[in-house]
């Protein structure tokens with residue numbers, strides 16, 4: 028076919044003839060790796076990038092008859108589309124489609140009647156070439172190989188490494204993601220993800236015009252420690268803030284070993300994915316929004332959101348210097364009024380200063396000013412001079428220099444992160460009278476209500492034994508009085524908690540002899556012991572690495588000792604000597620639940636009725652921890668081996684409060700603590716270190732499925748499938764074969780209505796999004812109720828071998844290793 032022939036046939040009138048000829052002389056554009064001149068691409072043809080990663084062609088979304096021009100991964104099934112050209116102009120029917128480079132230098136898609144889509148570019152000389160690059164960018168080049176058009180400038184719902192968000196002021200191009208209408212319809216849907224580039228930029232998730240989530244001000248960052256199998260990957264963010272361009276993009280160093288993409292789906296979830304070659308699956312790395320605190324502006328001005336406070340998500344930024352605008356509303360969890368400074372600002376020169384708050388998600392930048400070449404000191408001075416300036420911060424976290432960012436109105440949408448997980452420092456303007464006050468704990472401390480009440484000093488010869496007891500009603504007094512304790516009250520209180528002498532315990536456990544060792548957990552070894560009077564005890568010898576102070580330890584022990592419920596193991600007392608910190612529990616003659624359900628012979632002892640009782644008992648124990656106790660404990664390590672059975676096989680949760688009390692710094696580098704267990708950790712906890720009552724609910728869900736099936740979630744093997752137990756349960760459930768999950772040992776004793784209910788409940792509890800999971804009080808209602816349960820969503824956190832493991836730093840976690848993907852953060856907040 029001669030090029031000249033094609034040229035003649037550009038007009039719609041000639042199109043029919045064109046196709047007749049083309050069908051006779053079909054040229055496979057793919058063979059050329061690019062399209063130019065007389066070449067074209069029609070249905071069934073594809074253009075493949077150089078190393079064969081991406082492919083361009085005509086596709087139909089699953090479940091739709093419409094055809095689109097798009098780009099997808101060549102080697103990945105099912106087809107994963109990353110870009111769509113004619114998303115606004117679907118093409119139903121079967122009329123042939125042709126893509127070609129036409130004069131004057133534009134890339135055009137036609138059908139037999141008309142032009143469907145065009146790059147709308149013009150070029151003085153002819154001879155443009157379209158190429159698909161290996162990063163997924165479809166470009167149109169002029170004869171000098173200069174890019175005249177590129178698909179990376181017209182984002183759809185997918186952000187690939189190297190694609191930009193933001194704005195090119197010179198060309199007037201704005202880059203943002205917009206969701207598909209639905210899985211079948213690539214037309215722009217309700218959600219967008221992009222930045223306001225007129226102020227200091229940050230990505231915002233919007234539903235229509237309404238902001239629903241905010242990513243946090245942009246900063247150049249680098250996240251290492253991301254490994255897939257044995258490969259360590261590094262994610263980097265590139266931020267450009269200049270007069271010509273404001274942009275944000277992410278990249279993977281050594282990206283050849285990993286395919287990564289970020290999508291905004293039609294329900295408004297912003298999800299980061301990694302392709303795991305071994306299992307041939309896309310694995311979710313991070314999904315936003317994660318939890319209630321990601322709800323935009325939930326706590327209003329100067330409120331801060333914290334997922335660790337299980338009841339009240341919002342508190343004032345600092346409880347000494349700020350007060351709720353309306354105490355009454357605030358108490359009723361209506362946070363719309365926000366907080367105000369206790370002492371208002373008067374803006375007298377020299378009379379004001381700043382208080383630094385760490386580990387926060389910086390407030391909304393909607394009303395800000397910035398300068399990329401000021402020192403922090405200059406930034407402070409600048410802020411002080413301006414009476415509307417409420418705070419300043421440095422957003423540059425890497426490399427040279429400072430980016431001075433100044434807030435010119437009240438600070439909104441602040442949340443607190445655990446230390447080391449991406450929070451920043453902000454300096455908030457305060458009246459001088461507020462500056463002297465001791466700040467009420469760093470944010471990480473505020474997470475664990477810092478209250479402590481009394482201490483008791485017992486001198487036994489050279490050794491000191493400490494223990495104390497506290498009461499919440501004194502908390503407020505304490506806050507006012509600082510650290511001056513009312514010792515006499517404290518002493519009275521303290522007497523209620525038995526204190527064991529170290530020698531007593533040494534004797535009871537035959538000097539911690541190995542024969543008496545009955546278990547080992549994340550926080551230490553457990554020994555069986557027998558007191559002189561014959562009473563049996565279990566002694567937990569806490570590992571010595573805990574750098575928690577003696578006072579803090581005592582306070583926590585007192586907290587735990589107050590928790591009394593028949594489904595919790597009872598704490599009898601404590602003992603402290605030097606480095607040694609011991610907890611003394613009641614002894615449970617029967618072993619832990621895992622010794623029963625996962626053991627072929629032992630599992631016969633637990634018939635269905637007993638198992639159902641155990642499920643209900645665990646739920647009640649958890650309810651007590653989450654809601655009824657005064658402390659609102661999140662267990663964080665609920666698993667079969669932490670559920671002990673008493674002589675009547677009633678379940679008792681153990682190790683509660685331990686994680687809260689002794690695992691506090693798990694996000695810090697160099698920690699050796701194992702907090703949470705492979706197979707039981709919820710995605711948000713495993714990935715972001717974010718825990719809430721809903722992460723316990725997740726673990727509970729796993730436990731329920733394990734109790735029903737008699738199989739471990741971790742290490743679950745199903746011939747011909749790499750599902751873990753959750754995935755397997757889901758498959759059975761979705762095929763209406765849930766009853767096949769049941770442990771064969773108890774198949775006869777079971778009541779199918781209860782079994783099915785438990786399975787469905789288990790699936791509800793392990794849903795990916797914490798907000799979808801029921802609260803434990805709902806779990807209890809569902810367990811005892813009769814009515815139908817809500818439909819669980821498909822769990823995403825499927826794989827076992829490829830389980831994503833949070834490596835908050837290093838060594839936190841021993842389970843992941845070679846077969847685990849270890850991921851820190853991928854998306855800035």
Ligand SMILES: *[C@@H]1O[C@H](CO)[C@@H](O)[C@H](O)[C@H]1NC(C)=O
Nearest residue numbers: 112115144145146147148181
């Ligand atoms: C090209 O121009 C048409 C008509 O102005 C417009 O509808 C279409 O969206 C443009 N295409 C691109 C890729 O900008």
Ligand SMILES: *[C@@H]1O[C@H](CO)[C@@H](O)[C@H](O)[C@H]1NC(C)=O
Nearest residue numbers: 251258259260261280281284
């Ligand atoms: C990937 O990059 C990291 C950090 O630069 C490096 O340590 C690692 O060896 C690289 N891996 C491969 C497979 O190139």
Ligand SMILES: *[C@@H]1O[C@H](CO)[C@@H](O)[C@H](O)[C@H]1NC(C)=O
Nearest residue numbers: 397398399400401402405431
């Ligand atoms: C930013 O600060 C630097 C140093 O103080 C100053 O020279 C520069 O003019 C400032 N830029 C703007 C836009 O204010």
